[in-house]
Amino acid sequence: xxxxxxxxxxxxxxxxxxxxxxxxxxxxxxxxxxxxxxxxxxxxxxxxxxxxxxxxxxxxxxxxxxxxxxxxxxxxxxxxxxxxxxxxxxxxxxxxxxxxxxxxxxxxxxxxxxxxxxxxxxxxxxxxxxxxxxxxxxxxxxxxxxxxxxxxxxxxxxxxxxxxxxxxxxxxxxxxxxxxxxxxxxxxxxxxxxxxxxxxxxxxxxxxxxxxxxxxxxxxxxxxxxxxxxxxxxxxxxxxxxxxxxxxxxxxxxxxx
Amino acid sequence: xxxxxxxxxxxxxxxxxxxxxxxxxxxxxxxxxxxxxxxxxxxxxxxxxxxxxxxxxxxxxxxxxxxxxxxxxxxxxxxxxxxxxxxxxxxxxxxxxxxxxxxxxxxxxxxxxxxxxxxxxxxxxxxxxxxxxxxxxxxxxxxxxxxxxxxxxxxxxxxxxxxxxxxxxxxxxxxxxxxxxxxxxxxxxxxxxxxxxxxxxxxxxxxxxxxxxxxxxxxxxxxxxxxxxxxxxxxxxxxxxxxxxxxxxxxxxxxxxx
Numbered sequence: 203x204x205x206x207x208x209x210x211x212x213x214x215x216x217x218x219x220x221x222x223x224x225x226x227x228x229x230x231x232x233x234x235x236x237x238x239x240x241x242x243x244x245x246x247x248x249x250x251x252x253x254x255x256x257x258x259x260x261x262x263x264x265x266x267x268x269x270x271x272x273x274x275x276x277x278x279x280x281x282x283x284x285x286x287x288x289x290x291x292x293x294x295x296x297x298x299x300x301x302x303x304x305x306x307x308x309x310x311x312x313x314x315x316x317x318x319x320x321x322x323x324x325x326x327x328x329x330x331x332x333x334x335x336x337x338x339x340x341x342x343x344x345x346x347x348x349x350x351x352x353x354x355x356x357x358x359x360x361x362x363x364x365x366x367x368x369x370x371x372x373x374x375x376x377x378x379x380x381x382x383x384x385x386x387x388x389x390x391x392x393x394x395x396x397x398x399x400x401x402x403x404x405x406x407x408x409x410x411x412x413x414x415x416x417x418x419x420x421x422x423x424x425x426x427x428x429x430x431x432x433x434x435x436x437x438x439x440x441x442x443x444x445x446x447x448x449x450x451x452x453x454x455x456x457x458x459x
Numbered sequence: 460x461x462x463x464x465x466x467x468x469x470x471x472x473x474x475x476x477x478x479x480x481x482x483x484x485x486x487x488x489x490x491x492x493x494x495x496x497x498x499x500x501x502x503x504x505x506x507x508x509x510x511x512x513x514x515x516x517x518x519x520x521x522x523x524x525x526x527x528x529x530x531x532x533x534x535x536x537x538x539x540x541x542x543x544x545x546x547x548x549x550x551x552x553x554x555x556x557x558x559x560x561x562x563x564x565x566x567x568x569x570x571x572x573x574x575x576x577x578x579x580x581x582x583x584x585x586x587x588x589x590x591x592x593x594x595x596x597x598x599x600x601x602x603x604x605x606x607x608x609x610x611x612x613x614x615x616x617x618x619x620x621x622x623x624x625x626x627x628x629x630x631x632x633x634x635x636x637x638x639x640x641x642x643x644x645x646x647x648x649x650x651x652x653x654x655x656x657x658x659x660x661x662x663x664x665x666x667x668x669x670x671x672x673x674x675x676x677x678x679x680x681x682x683x684x685x686x687x688x689x690x691x692x693x694x695x696x697x698x699x700x701x702x703x704x705x706x707x708x709x710x711x712x713x714x715x716x717x
Contacts, residue, residue, distance in 0.1 A: 259618050283622040289615050293637050302633065303623035354623070 205268075206358050206390035207233040207256060212265035214251055224415035225251050229265070231409065231418060233358075233390055238381075240393040240401035242448070243411030243419075244456050249394040250286075252416070253360045256392065257281045270357050282356030284364040288343040290335040296346045297322060297331040303354045314353075321349040324386075326379065341372035348380070352387065359384075361393045365400070377404055377432040385429060398452065402444055403432040410448060413455045420451055502684040510688040520673075520692065527658050527670040528696075530586050534593025535654040542598040543643055546605025547635065556606070567599040572660055579665045589661035589669075593654045600650040601643065608642030609635060644711060648704050652697055659693065 209231040215224045225248040233239050243249055254260040256267050258278040267274040269281055290299045297318050304314035322331055325345040335343055344364055351359065365373045381404065384391055395401050401408050405424055412419040425440045435441050483504045489495045490503040498506060514520035549556040575592050582588035612635065620630045662671025670689055677685025 254618075257622055259621055277621045277624065279624050281622070283618070285615050285619065287613075287615055289613070289619045291616075291634070291637070293640075305633070306620075306623050306625050306629050350623075 204235040205232055206235040206270060207392065208268040209256065210266050212255065212267065213263050214255060215263045227415040227417045229418055233392060235390055236388050237407065238384055238391045238405045239407045239409060240395060240405035241409045241411060242395060242398060242401045243416060244413045244452065245396055247411045247413050248416035249411060250362050253362050253392065253394055257283045257360055280357045282351035282354055282359045284347055284351050284361045286363045286366055288347040290343055290346055292335050295332045295334055296327060296338065299346055300349045300353055302350060317353050321353045324383065325349045340368050341376060344368065344376060357390060359389045359391045361391060363395050374433050381429060398445060398448055399436060402441055403435050408448060410451050422448060499681065499683060502687050506684045507687045507691060510684050514688065523668060523670050523673045526586065526668045527662065530589040530658040531593065531654045534590040534657065535597050535651055538594035538597030539601045539647060539650065542601025543605050546602045547609060550606050550609025571596050575661055575664050584665040584667065589658050592661045593657040596653050596657045597650040601646040604642045604646030605639055608639030612638050640711060644708060651700055651704065655696060
């Protein structure tokens, strides 16, 4: 199996007022092409920092990252990044927001309108193309953000708690759609969340990070079909077993044991 | 419901006009009809209207108005452009800002009007000294407003632009500038009236043409009517500029939630 992402001996520290604050320590992670991996850990354990480094937005203190076989040394165009907030530009309509990355890549006007229109339909926003972000609900805004990421056709999708601000139902609905799009476009996804149930119900593999400085504590493969209904899997035995196992891991981290 | 709102609005407008008419009638009767206060001190509405008509017919006012507006426009455009540019640069280069900030604050706290005599000494009584005075007033307002705009951009947006492959020019054109437009606009609104005041004050101090000169000249001749007529023209200018700004603002910010 081809490796989409390789993280090797990654360590990251921040410096604040001359003091070193270690955030990630010796992280090693390999993600296969087409795999859906979720990363979970106590808050402040460096989950977002890990994604920032994989995307090339941050430089590691030591260690290296490869995406699609190439070493990451700066913002990487093979990676699509979805953030905690939708970061839509408020003066652009939904479709104009989806076109943003295509504009930056100099795709000509007609072409990018066509691509954006198709993607808007794919994420279920037909009819809302010309709405401004403030006229859309939180779930719709994240759909726009997802479309904006997908039109650039990235190999790897990094998602940093993208549904964190949404209500439970919208969350599951978007989860199901994300799974559908993942299979349809055959993407590799690294999905960071602090919601254990979300982590298991979406992914094929769950990576547990320790508290800060974050390091990989355990990895579990999820014994559920690739295409599943996230609203239903939460009742299955394999889900419940995995949930309690990982929960034990996490509880130790949170309580500091 | 809608009907009563429009009626209420109409009632307010009518009362406003009635109030203005009342003040004008009171003024006219006090000075002209009853002679309670001599028109030398407070002039009267009829004299002022007469004077305005005379000025317009003779073309006298056009000459003064043109110069004052030209100074205002020139000073405003130069000051605003440099202010916005400096604001963007300092907003993005935080080190430069850290070094320069105390000096900028110190310069900004100088009372510009106290500097006006110096500008006249250095640049003469022509329009240059007024334009410079206006630039020093406008530049800082736009500088600090633009700076506040750049600083209010969430790091997440910069990350987004970078992750989409954006370079400096993309970040500038597609994120920073449009983001700062409301801030820049607030600065423009604040400073354009100030530019006019700067021109008039400059003309007060030393000049031989312009609205400020006209008012100062009338005052030195004990021509109260001339002073009032000049002030009324200034007032009307301010109102026109203000309304124009409101109109433009509505167009620029149509995407904002109301």
